[in-house]
Amino acid sequence: MKRFHILLLSVVSLSVIISSCGKSTVPGTQDGNWYRFVAPFQGPARSHAASFVLNPDGNGNGTTAYVGTGFSNRNTKFNDFYQAIPIGDSSLTWAQVASFGGSSRSDAVGFAVGGKGYVGLGIDTADNYLSDFWQYDSTLNQWTSIAPYPGNARANAVAFTINNIGYVGTGYDGYNYYGDFWKYDPSSNSWGQSITFGGFKRSGAVAFVYNNMGFVVTGIGESNGVVNDFYRFSTTAVPADAYHQAQLPNSWLHLNAITNTSTATFDDGYTNIQRSNAVLFVMSGVTSGLGSPDAGRPKAFLTCGTAGSSTWEYDIISDLWTTRTSYESQSVSYGVGFTINNRGFVTTGLSGGTGVSATSEFFPDQVYNQQD
Amino acid sequence: MHRRFLFLSIGFVLIIFYAFYFNQLKREFNLSQKQKGLIFIKVKPIQTNLGWGYEIEVDGKPFIHQEFIPSIFGRRGFATKEDAELVGNRAVAKITDSQMSPAISIKDLEELGIQLKPSDTLQIKK
Structure with a gap:
């Protein structure tokens, strides 16, 4: 009898713990969970915004994200900017900062070096492609015009930072796709030509940094088709490992293609990684897949864009992709993804022809919960 | 037993x-x-070392933490608690007016009588 009571108490206690969490979980594999109710973007709903993350480490993870410019569904272009700081388990607070110093624009690009943000390029309200660049000082809350981009004016470029140098390249100017990269040195306020991108010229790609190497993937190429090649840039020599060939200094290394192009089985399921105008964020120490060889590794998460809401996880160490829980809010193109405090967020974007302000956070280690 | x-x-x-x-x-x-x-919105003035700012909570969750005057160049808080409240309330009015964006423009600040300086909208060239 006593055993029965103990058993009863245990069952009831367990059910209470589950119910009191306020999040009912659904059965499923640990594919990650999108939390949809993060404080929405503070400015008017929009797409084609630019962003940067301040105080990034060598892996692109910083402390404060800045999102601004872009355009609304009424084709109004913006120059306002907002900062996002994570609080609590699944939320952000926003604050409106100084409006961007340059003209209102869409499709600009951003990066951060040495505690300052840099935003430039894009398309203005008169559909001119732009080459100006501006520096944001968060301490002064002030924008300063810096040396213009020396390459052709363009939009939908990508940028990343390695060892206090910003690299900006690829993009489109209405006629031409680009593969050239230029590097900005804040200490001399000057640009120099970097090594041209190793893959197809493209627009609407995504870039990220890990271990002071720049990665560029996805996008749309000259044939107006989404491209499937994937490259990594390093300024220093990288020795070969179990998954990569040796890389020379200042070179682009070809990584596994993002479609099923090999005779091996690892890419048989690579059905819809290809896309353009997607969003991406990087998280370190993801513990999902415990028991599998990739547990605890740094991962990049790719979602949205022209391929819809499917989400893919890229294991940076092994150069392999696996599917994750699809993006749960309305799928967007031309959105923004960023990592702050090792937490991955997606905000703004174009959905059904309309700019949105919804913001979501991805929890790769959680079981999918359709109610949040 | x-x-x-x-x-x-x-x-x-x-x-x-x-x-x-x-x-x-x-x-x-x-x-x-x-x-x-239905959403529940609360605005409260906050005092920081920059001066006065405001916080807005939506449905009990922090949404905006604005320590300095939005939209202008420079990190300058509002001179008075009343100014901060006034602008915070304008932001709330925008949310509740279904505009959905509590963004504050220079025009909003001028309309609300917030004292601006010429340097607030200054652009700098290196």
Whole structure:
């Protein structure tokens, strides 16, 4: 009898713990969970915004994200900017900062070096492609015009930072796709030509940094088709490992293609990684897949864009992709993804022809919960 | 002994039941408020070393933490608590007016009589 009571108490206690969490979980594999109710973007709903993350480490993870410019569904272009700081388990607070110093624009690009943000390029309200660049000082809350981009004016470029140098390249100017990269040195306020991108010229790609190497993937190429090649840039020599060939200094290394192009089985399921105008964020120490060889590794998460809401996880160490829980809010193109405090967020974007302000956070280690 | 244990168990089960029931009610209430499009917004002035700013909570969750005057160049807080409240309320009015964006423009600041300096809209060239 006593055993029965103990058993009863245990069952009831367990059910209470589950119910009191306020999040009912659904059965499923640990594919990650999108939390949809993060404080929405503070400015008017929009797409084609630019962003940067301040105080990034060598892996692109910083402390404060800045999102601004872009355009609304009424084709109004913006120059306002907002900062996002994570609080609590699944939320952000926003604050409106100084409006961007340059003209209102869409499709600009951003990066951060040495505690300052840099935003430039894009398309203005008169559909001119732009080459100006501006520096944001968060301490002064002030924008300063810096040396213009020396390459052709363009939009939908990508940028990343390695060892206090910003690299900006690829993009489109209405006629031409680009593969050239230029590097900005804040200490001399000057640009120099970097090594041209190793893959197809493209627009609407995504870039990220890990271990002071720049990665560029996805996008749309000259044939107006989404491209499937994937490259990594390093300024220093990288020795070969179990998954990569040796890389020379200042070179682009070809990584596994993002479609099923090999005779091996690892890419048989690579059905819809290809896309353009997607969003991406990087998280370190993801513990999902415990028991599998990739547990605890740094991962990049790719979602949205022209391929819809499917989400893919890229294991940076092994150069392999696996599917994750699809993006749960309305799928967007031309959105923004960023990592702050090792937490991955997606905000703004174009959905059904309309700019949105919804913001979501991805929890790769959680079981999918359709109610949040 | 058995009887006492039984009562304890029943009491515990009842507490659990009410906790669960309350949690369900809370969830349903939140859901119905969302379905009705109702949101609860609170604005409060905050004082920092920059001066006065404001915080806005939506549905009990922090949304905006604005320590300095939005939109202008420079990190300058509002001169008075009243100014901060005034601009915070303009931001709230924009949310509740279905504009959905509490963004504040220079025009908003001017309309609300916030004292601006020429340097607030200055652009700098390197």
